[in-house]
Amino acid sequence: MIPCPVSSILRLTGKLLVVLLLTWNIAAEAGLAIALNSAEGTISLIDTETYEVTGKVTVCKEPHHLMPTPDDKSVIVACAAANQLVFFDPVSGREQKRIRDISDPYQLGYSPDRKWFVATSLRLDRVDLYDPVDFRLKARLPAPRAPSHMAFDNASEFVFVTLQDSNEVMAIHLGTQKIAWVMPVAATPAGIVMAPDNRYLLVASMGEGVVEVIEWRFQTSVRKVATDTAAHNLQPRGDGRHFFVSNRTVNGSISLLDTKTMTVVDKFDVPGGPDDMMVRADGKELWATARFARKVQVIDLTTKKLKISIPVGSSPHGVFFLNHAGLR
Amino acid sequence: MISAFVDGFVELQGWLLDRVVQPPLLAMGMGSHLEMAFDGVEFFLCGVLQLAAAYLLLRPLEALRPIEVWTDRRAVRVDVLYSFLDRLGVIPLLMFALLAPLFALVDGWLRFEGIIPPQLEDLVPALESRPLASFVAYLILIDFAEYWRHRLSHTLRWWWALHAIHHSQRQMTLWTDSRNHLLDDLSSGFWFALMALLIGVPPGQFVGLLIAVRTVENLSHVNARLSFGRLGERLLVSPRYHRWHHALELPTGRQYRFGCNFPVLFPVWDQIFGTQYLAQEMPSTGLSDGPLPESAAQSGFWRQQWEGIQALLATFRPNPHRR
Numbered sequence: 001m002i003p004c005p006v007s008s009i010l011r012l013t014g015k016l017l018v019v020l021l022l023t024w025n026i027a028a029e030a031g032l033a034i035a036l037n038s039a040e041g042t043i044s045l046i047d048t049e050t051y052e053v054t055g056k057v058t059v060c061k062e063p064h065h066l067m068p069t070p071d072d073k074s075v076i077v078a079c080a081a082a083n084q085l086v087f088f089d090p091v092s093g094r095e096q097k098r099i100r101d102i103s104d105p106y107q108l109g110y111s112p113d114r115k116w117f118v119a120t121s122l123r124l125d126r127v128d129l130y131d132p133v134d135f136r137l138k139a140r141l142p143a144p145r146a147p148s149h150m151a152f153d154n155a156s157e158f159v160f161v162t163l164q165d166s167n168e169v170m171a172i173h174l175g176t177q178k179i180a181w182v183m184p185v186a187a188t189p190a191g192i193v194m195a196p197d198n199r200y201l202l203v204a205s206m207g208e209g210v211v212e213v214i215e216w217r218f219q220t221s222v223r224k225v226a227t228d229t230a231a232h233n234l235q236p237r238g239d240g241r242h243f244f245v246s247n248r249t250v251n252g253s254i255s256l257l258d259t260k261t262m263t264v265v266d267k268f269d270v271p272g273g274p275d276d277m278m279v280r281a282d283g284k285e286l287w288a289t290a291r292f293a294r295k296v297q298v299i300d301l302t303t304k305k306l307k308i309s310i311p312v313g314s315s316p317h318g319v320f321f322l323n324h325a326g327l328r
Numbered sequence: 329m330i331s332a333f334v335d336g337f338v339e340l341q342g343w344l345l346d347r348v349v350q351p352p353l354l355a356m357g358m359g360s361h362l363e364m365a366f367d368g369v370e371f372f373l374c375g376v377l378q379l380a381a382a383y384l385l386l387r388p389l390e391a392l393r394p395i396e397v398w399t400d401r402r403a404v405r406v407d408v409l410y411s412f413l414d415r416l417g418v419i420p421l422l423m424f425a426l427l428a429p430l431f432a433l434v435d436g437w438l439r440f441e442g443i444i445p446p447q448l449e450d451l452v453p454a455l456e457s458r459p460l461a462s463f464v465a466y467l468i469l470i471d472f473a474e475y476w477r478h479r480l481s482h483t484l485r486w487w488w489a490l491h492a493i494h495h496s497q498r499q500m501t502l503w504t505d506s507r508n509h510l511l512d513d514l515s516s517g518f519w520f521a522l523m524a525l526l527i528g529v530p531p532g533q534f535v536g537l538l539i540a541v542r543t544v545e546n547l548s549h550v551n552a553r554l555s556f557g558r559l560g561e562r563l564l565v566s567p568r569y570h571r572w573h574h575a576l577e578l579p580t581g582r583q584y585r586f587g588c589n590f591p592v593l594f595p596v597w598d599q600i601f602g603t604q605y606l607a608q609e610m611p612s613t614g615l616s617d618g619p620l621p622e623s624a625a626q627s628g629f630w631r632q633q634w635e636g637i638q639a640l641l642a643t644f645r646p647n648p649h650r651r
Contacts, residue, residue: 039367040533041459058459060449061529081529082456083444100450103439124436140440146360164360188359206359230350230359248362250346272342273366292342292366294334315363 032093033278033321034075035289035296036063037313043077044296044312045093048280048321051298051308055093060084065276066318067108067327070132075320078105078119085135090322099135103128107149112328113156116174120147120161127161127170129177139177143170149191149233153216154198160216162189162203169203169214183219186212191233194328195259196240202259204231204245211245213262223262227255235277235286238325246274250292254299268304270297276318279325289316337373344369368417374535375415382546386502389552395571395610396551398499403626407503410629414506414513415542422510423517431521447528459533466530467537467593470523474541475590475597477519482586487515489619489639493632496624498614500574504549505542509636544593549574553610561606562595568610569595575611619643 033046037056041063045055060079063086068075074087074096083103087096104121110132111118117132120143127147129139145165152159158180161170167187173180187207195202200222201214209231210224228247235244237256242265245255252274256266272290274297279286285307286299294314300307349365398404413419438445448465449455455462481491490512497504508516524530530537547554548570556566572578573589588605591597598604614625619639624632 058457058462060456061447082447082449101444103444121439124432124439126436126439142440148360167357187357188354190360206362207354207357230354230362249350250342291363292338292345294338315366 032091033287033296033319034066034077034088034090034093035310035312035316036066036077036318037294037315038062038064038317039315040313041079042313043088043093044310044316046296046310046312048323051310053310053312056313057093057095059086059095064317065107066320067110068320068322070110070114072322076108077318078102078108080104080106080121080123090320102130102135106147109150109152109159111152111156111159111174112154115156116159118150118159120150122146122148122164127159127172129159129172129174141172141177141179148189151192151194151201153194158216160192160194160201162192164188164190164206167207169201171216181219183214185214185221186210186224190231191245193234193236193243197259200259200262202234202243202257204234206230206232206248209247211257225257225262225264227257227264228253228267231255232274233276235279236326236328238279238281238283244277244279244286246270246277246288248273248275248291252290254286254288266304268299270299270306272297272309275316278319278321280321281323281325283325287319287321289319291315291317341366341369341373344373368421370535371420372417374539375417378539378542378546379411379415381543382502386546386550386552389554390501390550393553394551395553395567396499396612401499403497403499404501404503406627406629406632407497407501407507410506410508411503414508419506419510419513420517423513426514427517427521431525435525445525445528449528463533463536466533467540469527470530470537470541471591471593472597473519473523474592475601477516478590478592479586479601479603481512481515482590485619485643486640487512488586489643490515490636492615492618492620492639493624493636495574495613495618496615496620496632497574498576498612498625500549500551500571500613502546502550505545510633511636511640541592548592562599565589565591565593565595568608569606571610571613572605572607574613576614576616577611578605579607 031048033048035044041061042056042058044053047054061081063077063079066075066077075090077086085099085102089096104124105119106122107120109118117130119128125144127141127143131138147161148164150159150161158171163170168182169185170182171180185203186205189203189205191204193202201216203212205212209229210226212221213223215222227245230248231245232248233246241259243257245257247253250273252270253267254270254274255264258265270288272293272295274288275291277288284301286301288297290297296310296312298307345366481487490509493509494507548565548567550567554567561569569589588603620635624635
């Protein structure tokens with residue numbers, strides 16, 4: 001039978017369309033970064049391949065931090081002054097939905113077992129525990145003063161929160177939704193992460209320029225590792241061993257901390273007040289918002305040099321892309 | 329060119345933060361205030377630009393087309409001091425330090441009671457994605473709130489005792505806008521914070537809103553013959569329009585009990601609430617009588633502050649002859 005040329009053309013066109021769509025989807029998935037411009041209430045959409053800003057969208061008042069949902073289908077932007085969570089498609093950058101009446105969300109976190117969604121309120125000294133499915137408030141705990149970043153233990157038993165203005169770390173027992181303990185730490189603690197061994201908490205201290213190592217089960221400080229002035233945030237490199245530490249000054253830097261030896265093994269200059277960070281899945285690039293320079297800085301991790309500065313908006317804070325090396 | 333200007337501005341802002349502000353903040357264990365300090369440096373630099381723009385654009389106008397000519401301008405100097413303290417952030421920082429913790433406490437308490445203060449955007453969600461509409465909406469609301477704040481400061485005796493400092497200047501110039509008693513500033517700050525609690529803080533263009541308001545305020549006090557035209561004077565507060573607010577005397581039959589022409593930006597509020605007075609002349613300014621001594625027109629900064637406090641205390645004493 002002689003094939004009908006029209007149906008052949010249609011079939012071929014259909015296949016081509018499928019291939020095109022798949023290619024486009026993969027390219028898009030690898031290609032979008034979202035940066036939050038906290039002072040102007042916008043998000044910048046950046047092509048991670050060309051480093052071009054492809055769009056800038058007005059979102060809400062004071063978007064500070066963002067994180068993906070466990071299924072990676074959305075990225076949640078915390079709009080502190082707007083009392084909202086705004087969900088975006090991490091592939092296209094399109095807004096998906098808004099949840100209102102989430103009081104002053106600043107930092108966000110899902111417990112590893114996905115049973116809790118936690119939000120800190122830096123301005124109003126409070127930590128809120130939500131149901132991660134319907135975002136209904138389960139508990140509201142006072143956290144004086146200035147609860148900032150958070151970390152969880154692997155068993156999702158506790159959430160640990162830094163209290164920036166009272167120089168403490170607070171542990172909240174998620175099962176009882178009560179404050180378990182509060183311990184003093186180095187001045188102005190900000191970023192906090194759980195080390196891969198689940199034994200130590202690592203707390204970045206802006207006041208002392210150190211990462212403080214805390215054996216959390218005994219609430220003891222075991223070491224202070226000097227990084228640089230105004231150590232602020234920590235981000236895993238994705239190898240289960242190293243963390244980047246942003247030292248947030250105008251002439252800032254980023255240090256690389258080895259959690260096996262608890263020493264700084266590398267450091268490179270990153271101007272503009274490096275704050276939140278993301279590492280690409282291939283480990284070749286580190287992205288950091290430059291809080292005081294209206295830029296996102298991209299560092300080539302092979303050369304350890306600043307590769308490109310991407311102009312964004314005022315006071316860029318959170319940054320995220322799907323193609324990352326891991327968040328814990 | 330705009331991009332180069334913004335880059336230069338941000339670089340200078342960063343340099344000042346790094347070299348001047350950050351070291352003492354970190355040394356005092358106040359590192360968590362660095363972000364706010366960065367905004368504070370922006371406020372300071374905007375103030376410098378505003379003062380420079382006001383001096384370079386409005387001062388020549390005052391020299392070329394003066395309404396009043398004074399051989400002795402010493403009384404203006406204190407207004408220049410007020411302007412510097414206000415525009416460069418000293419007074420706003422003081423007010424913020426006093427009011428922010430109080431309002432954070434109230435706001436925090438409300439949240440624990442399950443009350444989230446409303447936002448304008450909750451009522452009009454479309455504003456969330458429309459920055460220009462949002463800017464205009466907040467500008468109108470702020471001006472409306474300012475109309476009533478200003479009118480109340482002329483109506484309540486205790487507030488008028490403080491606000492009279494602003495009106496005591498007989499040599500009104502572009503600098504007079506910031507001539508306010510510190511407690512008057514505190515009351516205004518309280519009013520603004522209350523408004524922020526009721527409708528939400530203005531969005532990202534807050535600095536733009538502030539610049540718009542302050543530019544018109546500088547202009548409306550200028551000692552220069554400037555006309556916005558018949559229509560313009562009804563749309564935006566002009567130097568002539570605001571001069572009648574500061575008038576030493578109003579024509580017989582036109583004296584509103586507590587003054588006239590209260591808006592900062594839009595005269596429409598006066599039209600709506602019946603407090604407008606329009607005339608072609610440029611009246612003399614100052615206080616014909618009132619809670620302050622005659623010397624207040626010539627006093628220095630601290631003396632004016634003291635005179636204001638004395639006038640305030642006098643309002644709480646029984647006085648059957650008081651208006």
